[in-house]
Amino acid sequence: MRLLADSRIDGSSVNLKRLGKQTSHDTDWHTTYRNNQAVDNAAIASVFEEMAELLEFKGENPFRIRAYQNGAKAIRELDESVADILADASRKLSDVPGIGKTLVEKTQVLVDTGNLPQLEKLRGEVPEIVIVMARIPGLGAKKAAKIHAELGIESLDDLKRACQEGTVGKLKGFGKKTEDSILEGIAIAKQAGERIYWATGDELAHHISDHMSRCSGIEKMQWAGSYRRGRDTIGDLDLLIVADDRIAAMDHLEAYPDRSQTIGRGDTKISIRVGKAFQVDMRCVEADQFGAALQYFTGSQAHNIHTRKIAKEKGMKINEYGVFRTDDETKVAGETEEDVYAAIGLPWIAPELREDRIEFKAAEQGSLPDLIELSDICGDLHMHTTATDGKGTIRDMADAAIERGMKYIAITDHSQRVSMAMGLTPERLLAQWNSIDEIRPEYEGRLVILKGIECDILEAGGMDLPDDVLAQADWVLASVHYGQKQPRDQITDRILGAVENPHVTCIAHPTGRLLNRRPPYEVDMDAVMKAAKEHGTLMELNANPARLDLNELHLAAAKRMGIPIVISTDAHSTDGMDVMQYGIKQARRGGLTASDVVNTKSWEEFQSIL
DNA sequence: GCCGTTTTCGGCCCGACTGTTTTCAGTCG
Numbered sequence: 001m002r003l004l005a006d007s008r009i010d011g012s013s014v015n016l017k018r019l020g021k022q023t024s025h026d027t028d029w030h031t032t033y034r035n036n037q038a039v040d041n042a043a044i045a046s047v048f049e050e051m052a053e054l055l056e057f058k059g060e061n062p063f064r065i066r067a068y069q070n071g072a073k074a075i076r077e078l079d080e081s082v083a084d085i086l087a088d089a090s091r092k093l094s095d096v097p098g099i100g101k102t103l104v105e106k107t108q109v110l111v112d113t114g115n116l117p118q119l120e121k122l123r124g125e126v127p128e129i130v131i132v133m134a135r136i137p138g139l140g141a142k143k144a145a146k147i148h149a150e151l152g153i154e155s156l157d158d159l160k161r162a163c164q165e166g167t168v169g170k171l172k173g174f175g176k177k178t179e180d181s182i183l184e185g186i187a188i189a190k191q192a193g194e195r196i197y198w199a200t201g202d203e204l205a206h207h208i209s210d211h212m213s214r215c216s217g218i219e220k221m222q223w224a225g226s227y228r229r230g231r232d233t234i235g236d237l238d239l240l241i242v243a244d245d246r247i248a249a250m251d252h253l254e255a256y257p258d259r260s261q262t263i264g265r266g267d268t269k270i271s272i273r274v275g276k277a278f279q280v281d282m283r284c285v286e287a288d289q290f291g292a293a294l295q296y297f298t299g300s301q302a303h304n305i306h307t308r309k310i311a312k313e314k315g316m317k318i319n320e321y322g323v324f325r326t327d328d329e330t331k332v333a334g335e336t337e338e339d340v341y342a343a344i345g346l347p348w349i350a351p352e353l354r355e356d357r358i359e360f361k362a363a364e365q366g367s368l369p370d371l372i373e374l375s376d377i378c379g380d381l382h383m384h385t386t387a388t389d390g391k392g393t394i395r396d397m398a399d400a401a402i403e404r405g406m407k408y409i410a411i412t413d414h415s416q417r418v419s420m421a422m423g424l425t426p427e428r429l430l431a432q433w434n435s436i437d438e439i440r441p442e443y444e445g446r447l448v449i450l451k452g453i454e455c456d457i458l459e460a461g462g463m464d465l466p467d468d469v470l471a472q473a474d475w476v477l478a479s480v481h482y483g484q485k486q487p488r489d490q491i492t493d494r495i496l497g498a499v500e501n502p503h504v505t506c507i508a509h510p511t512g513r514l515l516n517r518r519p520p521y522e523v524d525m526d527a528v529m530k531a532a533k534e535h536g537t538l539m540e541l542n543a544n545p546a547r548l549d550l551n552e553l554h555l556a557a558a559k560r561m562g563i564p565i566v567i568s569t570d571a572h573s574t575d576g577m578d579v580m581q582y583g584i585k586q587a588r589r590g591g592l593t594a595s596d597v598v599n600t601k602s603w604e605e606f607q608s609i610l
Numbered sequence: 611g612c613c614g615t616t617t618t619c620g621g622c623c624c625g626a627c628t629g630t631t632t633t634c635a636g637t638c639g
Contacts, residue, residue: 063622067611100612138628140637175630225639238639266627271638281639283626296624301639308623319624 039110040524041075041082047116048072048103054122057130057141067098073302074098075107077357079557081526083111129154136185137192137263138178146171156186184261191277195233197515199545199582202227205237208256208280215252217244220290224297229351230585232548233515236279238297246284253282289321291336296320302356310344310360318344352588357556371588372597374581379408379599379606382454382477382508382540382568383577387432388413389421391573394432394439394449400574402447407603410452410475411436412508415464417456418481426469429453433472448603450474450610454508457498459483470503474610477540479508480521488522495523499531505610506538506566509549517546525554533561538598541567541590543583555590564598 052068074096075082085091086108093104110116133144133153150171153159162168163179185192196204205223212221218241222228225238243249250270254262263271263279271281285293296304297320304318311318315326322334323343333339338348346363350371353359362368383397384390392400394411401409413432414423424432433451440449452475456464459482463470470476478498480491498504510528511520532539539558542549547570550558558565567583569576587597594600598609 061611064611066622070612098612102611138637142636173630173635177629181628236639264627269626271627297639299639301623305623312623317624321625 039083039114041078044082044107044110045072045076047110047119048075048106051116051119051122053131054119054126057126057134057145058122059142059145067100067103070098070302071103073356077553079526079553079560082107086111129156132156133159135193136182136189138181138185143174143178146173156189160186188273188277192279194277195235195516196278197545198227198230198232198234198548198585199579201234201237204274204278204280207258208237208239208253208274211256212239212241212249212252215243215249218249219243219287222290222294224294225299228298229300229354230589232551232586236281239280239282240290240293240297241282241284242287242290243284249284250282253280283320285320288335290334291338291340292318292322292334293320295337295340298351298354300355303354303359306356306360307341307344307346310346314344316344350588352585353591355589358591369591369593372584372592372594372600374584375405376594376597376600377567377580377584378406378602379410380404380406380569380571380577380580381408381410381450381452381475381506381566381599382412382542383409383571384413384421384454385411385432387428388418388423389572394435395442396574397571397577398439398443398447398449400577402443404577404580406447408448408450408606410450410477412452412454412475412477414481415453415455417458417464423456423464424453426465429465429469430472448607452476454479455504456481457494459486459494461494461497463498463501463504467501467503470501473503476503476505477508478504478506480512484512484518484521486521488524491521492524492527495521495528496531499528499537500535502535504537506540507532508540508568509542509547509570510539511549511551511554513549513551514546515548520549525557529554529558529561529563532558532563538564538566541565541583541587543567543569543579543581543586545579545582548582548586550590552586552589555587555592559590559592559596565592565596566598568599 048068049072052065052072055065055068078096082093085093093099093107094101106116127148130144130148133139133147134141147153147159147168151162151167153162160183163183166179168174168182169176169179205227209221212218220242222240223237224240225236226234227237241249250265253270253272256274258274259272260276261273263273269281269283271279274280283293283297308318311323316332317324317326323332323340324330325332333343341348347368349359349363349368352371359368380401385392385394385397398409414421416423416425436449436451443449451473453465453473454477455470457478457480458464463478480495495507499507511523511525513520539550541555555565565587567580567587569579571577
């Protein structure tokens with residue numbers, strides 16, 4: 001995990017509590033951008049997701065549950081505020097696919113009051129312990145509810161005791177094996193539910209691929225699932241193989257050195273745990289089914305439901321074995337993914353787009369984006385050196401950039417406010433820029449080194465360095481490291497201030513999230529994007545695998561709004577530059593092409609925007 | 611709960627594996 005350990009996350013060592021000062025609020029000079037809604041789309045989506053989860057525990061109609069899930073997805077992915085739509089008499093929220101009469105009413109209640117009585121009621125009806133128990137692998141909503149109802153289990157300790165005493169096994173539908181698997185499951189319940197960074201999953205996938213490649217008789221092998229789709233985090237790994245001898249292939253996977261458990265093994269499928277709790281599934285299929293299986297196991301679930309619906313409308317059925325005509329079961333496709341999509345009248349769709357968002361409409365219109373690739377990148381515009389918390393000198397970073405095919409870079413160390421990283425005062429910054437001036441001739445014709453800075457946006461608003469200093473920079477990133485927990489209005493104002501500052505080129509890691517560790521700032525991103533569009537400020541996609549900030553939905557929104565994106569590594573060492581690939585994955589999920597990304601431009605084109 | 615060039619009612623994607631069953635429910639993806 002050398003790469004990840006080296007690509008440090010700046011700000012992660014910062015003591016947030018110490019600096020979370022509240023400052024008096026400026027006049028409301030940003031109302032032109034901001035939505036003043038109390039409840040934003042993400043919050044409404046979360047409510048509907050929780051409704052779906054609770055309804056599932058109650059054993060409700062699965063299609064009603066899915067309707068809540070679909071409604072949540074629709075609202076989460078909407079690029080404008082539902083509160084704004086509701087407030088506009090000329091618009092109808094029910095025009096959004098997946099939102100019907102009932103969900104409109106509930107959304108209205110949420111926007112008006114911030115609460116949903118039905119959710120409160122459901123929460124009261126489903127005991128917390130049932131939800132906790134259902135997170136144990138192998139236990140679902142129904143079994144958890146039954147254990148609670150019939151045995152009065154109130155804690156995981158109760159459950160453990162009941163299994164050890166054999167009480168659980170006496171329930172109808174339960175037995176000794178269920179008890180044993182519950183006991184195993186309790187031990188790993190917490191870790192089993194955790195998602196890992198895509199980059200970590202990538203490393204594991206490579207290890208397992210190496211291991212499996214030593215098994216003879218495997219003709220074909222391909223990873224599927226959310227890993228193939230390039231999600232920012234992944235919950236498990238799905239491997240698909242074609243093999244002469246399936247039993248030997250499954251035996252070989254079971255012999256993987258880091259396997260801790262076999263969860264299940266049948267004729268075509270095996271599931272193991274690797275390390276403490278991470279699940280790896282392998283499916284064996286016939287060569288003429290490979291494309292259908294790959295399409296199916298790549299998902300997403302929403303994408304598959306949509307493809308099958310299209311197939312159905314055309315008198316066909318899709319499963320993991322192929323595409324079949326409904327009337328006489330004739331197989332129409334299955335060997336390749338291209339065939340499967342072609343059978344239902346669509347071009348092949350890149351896995352990163354398979355989320356049932358824009359891909360079906362774009363495919364039908366022939367306007368699927370030609371997604372960006374790593375080789376399109378010519379510059380890296382966010383990196384640190386030994387002057388602050390980086391491990392390489394300017395020359396180290398420049399040489400490493402040349403090795404990676406870059407034509408231009410920006411040196412962007414921290415500003416003085418980031419004291420723990422020895423942030424630069426104006427004097428030290430000007431001295432660094434002098435050094436860059438001295439080094440530049442050495443790199444003439446090979447690499448352009450820009451004089452940059454990652455300037456902090458201060459807690460009280462305003463920039464950490466004076467305008468006359470910023471004015472001398474080639475490239476100014478603005479970012480928040482302190483006061484991350486400020487209320488929505490306050491932190492939004494701070495960031496809007498930076499967006500509007502004429503010296504600021506780009507907003508770095510705009511939402512501040514750290515996957516699995518820290519939620520985004522409560523910033524009104526809709527307002528920030530509108531302002532960025534108006535002021536010509538660029539937005540960063542930080543490629544650090546723990547950040548991937550902006551997220552894919554923000555990227556898609558930026559593309560629609562015509563806001564150029566800069567994909568940057570935020571490297572704190574030479575190895576840190578290798579994270580660019582993760583940013584590219586994320587950009588592809590946002591539907592970005594090379595022309596949507598600024599640092600795909602040649603130096604000649606790029607310098608015209610400085 | 612959503613949706614509609616067959617439908618305002620009756621559909622809603624599809625299958626593997628496990629454990630406890632003797633024909634299937636629950637879980638998972």
